[in-house]
Amino acid sequence: MKNSSYIGMVFIGISILLSAIAQLLMKAGMLVLQEQNIVLVIPPTFDEVVLFIPALTWVLGGLFCYSVSVLCWMRALAQHELSLAYPLLSLSYALVYIGAVVWPRLNETISMTRIAGILFIFLGVLVVARTGQKQTE
Amino acid sequence: MDHFLILVSIFFTTAGQLLQKIAATKAAAMSPKSHFLKRILIQHETWWAFVSLAVGTILWLVVLYRMEVSKAFPFLSIGLVLVILVSRYHLKEIISDKRWVGLGLIGTGIVLISQS
Numbered sequence: 001m002k003n004s005s006y007i008g009m010v011f012i013g014i015s016i017l018l019s020a021i022a023q024l025l026m027k028a029g030m031l032v033l034q035e036q037n038i039v040l041v042i043p044p045t046f047d048e049v050v051l052f053i054p055a056l057t058w059v060l061g062g063l064f065c066y067s068v069s070v071l072c073w074m075r076a077l078a079q080h081e082l083s084l085a086y087p088l089l090s091l092s093y094a095l096v097y098i099g100a101v102v103w104p105r106l107n108e109t110i111s112m113t114r115i116a117g118i119l120f121i122f123l124g125v126l127v128v129a130r131t132g133q134k135q136t137e
Numbered sequence: 138m139d140h141f142l143i144l145v146s147i148f149f150t151t152a153g154q155l156l157q158k159i160a161a162t163k164a165a166a167m168s169p170k171s172h173f174l175k176r177i178l179i180q181h182e183t184w185w186a187f188v189s190l191a192v193g194t195i196l197w198l199v200v201l202y203r204m205e206v207s208k209a210f211p212f213l214s215i216g217l218v219l220v221i222l223v224s225r226y227h228l229k230e231i232i233s234d235k236r237w238v239g240l241g242l243i244g245t246g247i248v249l250i251s252q253s
Contacts, residue, residue, distance in 0.1 A: 023201075023206050023210055024206065026197070026198060026201055026206075027201045027205075027206035029198075030198060030201040030202040033202060034202065059198065063194065066194070070157070070190070071174075071177075073157070074157055074160070074161045074164075074177060075161075075173065077157070077158060077161040077162075078161045078162075078164065078165040078173065079165075086217065090214065092210075093210060093211045093213075093214070096206060096207060096210045097207045097210075097211075100205065100206050100207035101207065106205075106206065108205045108206065108207045108208075109205070109207075111253040113249050113250070113252060113253035114207060114208065114211075114249070114250050114253040116246075116249050117211060117245075117246040117247065117248075117249030117250035117253065118211055118246065118250070119246070120242050120243070120245045120246030120249060121211055121214045121242070121243050121246035121247065121250075122246075123239075123242045123246075124214075124239045124240065124241070124242030124243030124244075124245075124246060125214065125217060125239070125243065126239070127235060127236070127238055127239030127242060128217065128221065128236055128239035128240065128243070129239075130235070
């Protein structure tokens with residue numbers, strides 16, 4: 001029982017990490033589109049579709065990480081309550097922020113307001129999840 | 138417009154997550170003879186979850202095209218607020234004072250990030 005719970009935590013960890021990486025890769029793909037100065041029109045012409053390939057590669061990489069993350073998440077949910085899993089998931093906000101600022105390709109702005117906002121959300125998710133735990137016990 | 142896109146994207150993503158939870162619970166309750174992945178994939182909620190997540194993801198890509206990911210991503214916590222409010226007003230569950238405090242903290246965080 002103890003061992004299976006440990007494995008569940010590993011799945012939560014992998015899921016959080018991959019979900020953050022997925023966001024960063026998808027943003028990288030959208031940045032490529034912006035640099036190419038392509039306007040998103042639906043439906044796109046064939047020439048436009050070819051131009052999409054570099055951006056699409058980043059996005060597909062992101063979506064792949066996202067799908068694996070979803071599967072790990074579902075595997076973890078079978079073992080753990082949402083009240084434990086959800087606050088841990090909000091760690092990915094911090095990971096995405098750090099990644100977006102540190103990764104030169106994205107080079108996003110450092111903002112104290114944004115960091116404060118992420119801390120508030122994390123605290124809020126923690127409080128919400130803790131009350132949930134007491135109700136189900 | 139950006140904030141409206143975020144909200145619609147979150148709606149689909151949250152619906153997808155709820156469907157995932159239903160599928161995972163059902164699969165966990167089944168006989169452990171077959172592999173967990175197989176038990177997950179035969180739940181029709183799993184497939185609706187994927188459809189809902191796909192729609193949410195495409196809208197999310199449009200959001201990422203228009204704004205910084207470090208600003209957009211924390212807005213996803215609105216999903217948690219939605220689930221709690223739905224359970225309060227639709228399922229008539231009682232929300233404890235502590236939980237309102239938590240929702241207030243999340244709301245404060247979202248307002249801060251939208252101002253950044």
